[in-house]
């Protein structure tokens with residue numbers, strides 16, 4: 001009875017057309033549906049981000065997928081924990097269960113698999129044991145637009161990350177992957193998932209810190225960052241490779257200071273793995289290579305003082 005995947009998230013922004021230009025440049029497919037702006041990965045039949053018009057950037061809800069049997073069990077766990085079910089927001093399909101957690105964060109869980117994603121190789125590498133894997137020059141010289149294959153995770157703010165971890169463990173059976181003291185915790189699914197499909201960082205209110213999109217290879221992470229910087233967007237952090245999750249990364253700020261990450265090569269935690277969660281606080285930086293994070297990396301731009 002566990003969350004198995006992340007389906008999509010929703011946030012309000014002050015200008016849907018500005019958002020659409022950003023997500024088009026980021027490499028997503030965008031279209032309007034019932035007054036909302038929907039973003040998907042090209043070739044993938046699954047909403048990833050649903051944007052609504054609002055006075056400011058604000059996370060609206062996060063939607064997770066599970067299986068039908070688990071959904072019934074999760075409902076009874078929510079009942080037992082005294083968590084009331086609520087209605088879905090307007091303009092959104094009312095699939096599954098909707099509730100607000102102790103932070104006031106609206107959450108949806110429904111019976112849904114991950115849609116298949118494009119796995120076609122785009123970049124070929126010469127290696128020491130195969131120096132002619134690629135005939136000729138790198139395909140990246142063509143400067144084809146980088147297009148994310150799938151949304152892998154969201155990192156959210158919470159007033160109490162430790163309490164959130166306990167809640168997600170008790171209700172959804174999610175497991176701690178790694179943590180950075182009491183202010184950042186990463187969770188995976190015991191059914192098998194990326195190192196994290198959701199993580200929680202400490203703030204004074206819930207909110208979106210960043211969303212991670214898998215682009216397939218580390219070269220495409222770097223090329224994606226170049227694509228966005230060339231279009232005038234502001235880099236957030238990277239390129240680099242994280243300690244936590246082992247993935248390569250490059251973060252770009254959207255027009256409202258949420259970060260959008262291109263990533264590749266993240267640790268996968270299988271159901272059989274005997275995963276040993278660690279506390280990485282002693283490292284003082286979260287990259288194996290690449291620069292240290294900028295000073296404002298962990299700011300929550302949804303708190304009243306930063307709006």
Ligand SMILES: [Fe+2]
Nearest residue numbers: 155211212261
């Ligand atoms: Fe990430």
